[in-house]
Amino acid sequence: MEKLVRNQSLDQERCYIVGEAKPRKRLIHEQPAAIEKTACNYDYIKSIWRDFEYYFEADDFYVGVQTKRGCPHNCCYCVYTVIEGKQVRINPADEVVAEMRQLYDRGIRNFWFTDAQFVPARRYIEDAKELLRKIIASGMTDIHWAAYIRADNLDPELASLMVQTGMNYFEIGITSGSQELVRKMRMGYNLRTVLQNCQDLKDAGFDAMVSVNYSFNVIDETYDTIRQTVVYHRALEAIFGADKVEPAIFFIGLQPHTHLEDYAFENDIVDRNYNPLIQTPMNGRKLLWNPEPLGAFFGSVCLEAWKSNPNDFGREVMAILERRLGTTTLESALSAPIVEKPKDLVKA
Ligand code: SF4
Numbered sequence: 001m002e003k004l005v006r007n008q009s010l011d012q013e014r015c016y017i018v019g020e021a022k023p024r025k026r027l028i029h030e031q032p033a034a035i036e037k038t039a040c041n042y043d044y045i046k047s048i049w050r051d052f053e054y055y056f057e058a059d060d061f062y063v064g065v066q067t068k069r070g071c072p073h074n075c076c077y078c079v080y081t082v083i084e085g086k087q088v089r090i091n092p093a094d095e096v097v098a099e100m101r102q103l104y105d106r107g108i109r110n111f112w113f114t115d116a117q118f119v120p121a122r123r124y125i126e127d128a129k130e131l132l133r134k135i136i137a138s139g140m141t142d143i144h145w146a147a148y149i150r151a152d153n154l155d156p157e158l159a160s161l162m163v164q165t166g167m168n169y170f171e172i173g174i175t176s177g178s179q180e181l182v183r184k185m186r187m188g189y190n191l192r193t194v195l196q197n198c199q200d201l202k203d204a205g206f207d208a209m210v211s212v213n214y215s216f217n218v219i220d221e222t223y224d225t226i227r228q229t230v231v232y233h234r235a236l237e238a239i240f241g242a243d244k245v246e247p248a249i250f251f252i253g254l255q256p257h258t259h260l261e262d263y264a265f266e267n268d269i270v271d272r273n274y275n276p277l278i279q280t281p282m283n284g285r286k287l288l289w290n291p292e293p294l295g296a297f298f299g300s301v302c303l304e305a306w307k308s309n310p311n312d313f314g315r316e317v318m319a320i321l322e323r324r325l326g327t328t329t330l331e332s333a334l335s336a337p338i339v340e341k342p343k344d345l346v347k348a
Contacts, residue, residue, distance in 0.1 A: 014031075014032055032084065037095065039096070064113075065096060065103070066096075066114045067115050067118070068124070068127070070088040073187065073188050076185045076258060076259035076260045077255065079258055080116040082258070088121075096134075109144060110144050110145070110146075121150075129157065141166075144169075145166055150189060151174075159200040169208055169209050171213060174189075175187065176218070177214070177231065177232025178229055178333055178336075180228075185219055198239050209246065210245050213248045215249075215251060216251075217294050223325050224328065228328055232334075235330050247317070247318050251288050251289050254276075264286075270287070305317045
């Protein structure tokens with residue numbers, strides 16, 4: 001924006017002016033510039049935004065604060081890594097606290113850390129701890145906060161700091177409770193570790209709500225992997241309490257520039273020339289990802305859940321799946337043996 005105002009060239013930037021230039025090839029996959037982000041200046045925003053106060057009206061809700069940008073993972077359906085890039089840029093903890101302080105002084109007590117992931121990988125655990133310690137040192141001790149948490153990237157000290165600083169809700173997007181499918185979706189985490197870390201959070205005193213995001217039928221779902229997801233969810237319920245763990249069930253929306261889009265092209269599920277912005281019913285049906293052979297099965301499960309218990313949809317879906325398909329062992333959910341393909345014999 002600064003370059004635009006100064007009438008400088010945008011050639012080296014990850015953007016182009018529509019009508020004046022064309023996007024470079026693979027521009028969308030270039031890494032964003034590593035600019036250090038300072039705190040929002042809410043006095044300034046108020047001076048230019050007439051409806052500023054409206055932003056704070058629902059006082060039971062969370063106000064967003066970003067603590068970092070980027071995510072290094074590879075989850076097959078996710079577009080965060082394209083929009084924000086794979087390089088994680090940590091916002092200085094003092095700037096984050098300064099931004100929170102401005103909101104705090106305006107009466108805000110509930111914060112949502114809007115990062116793609118609050119702890120994107122284990123090497124960012126110390127950054128998360130630094131921020132939480134600075135929040136404590138700032139004296140904002142009556143706040144609550146929430147975030148997306150990759151629960152494989154915790155340790156007992158971080159779990160304790162999270163509880164101490166007022167985390168009262170978090171979402172874990174494990175997508176599936178089957179290690180085999182987690183691997184196939186390139187999500188890069190270990191479900192056993194997630195369970196252990198959730199136990200650490202519980203032991204640290206966490207006693208609030210957890211939302212667990214599941215998207216069935218992404219890649220290679222079978223009745224066995226569905227049973228594994230249900231049994232895994234029951235294990236999370238055993239840790240946090242069934243009333244505290246809410247299964248949030250939704251279908252993946254197919255996003256441009258993702259591995260899943262490549263998969264859809266290669267398997268003739270979506271035409272290579274499709275326009276993701278044109279939502280015809282036929283397009284919409286394909287982009288809301290629920291392909292056959294299990295598409296009709298999941299459709300009927302969801303309809304039954306909507307009819308019988310719309311106010312507790314996620315738990316109802318889990319109950320229906322368990323009723324229709326039975327259950328399995330937790331160990332089967334946690335193990336994903338690598339099946340070696342037979343090697344072709346080299347002919348002499
Ligand atoms: S960890 Fe979350 S934000 Fe990162 S690639 Fe996976 S789904 Fe996207």
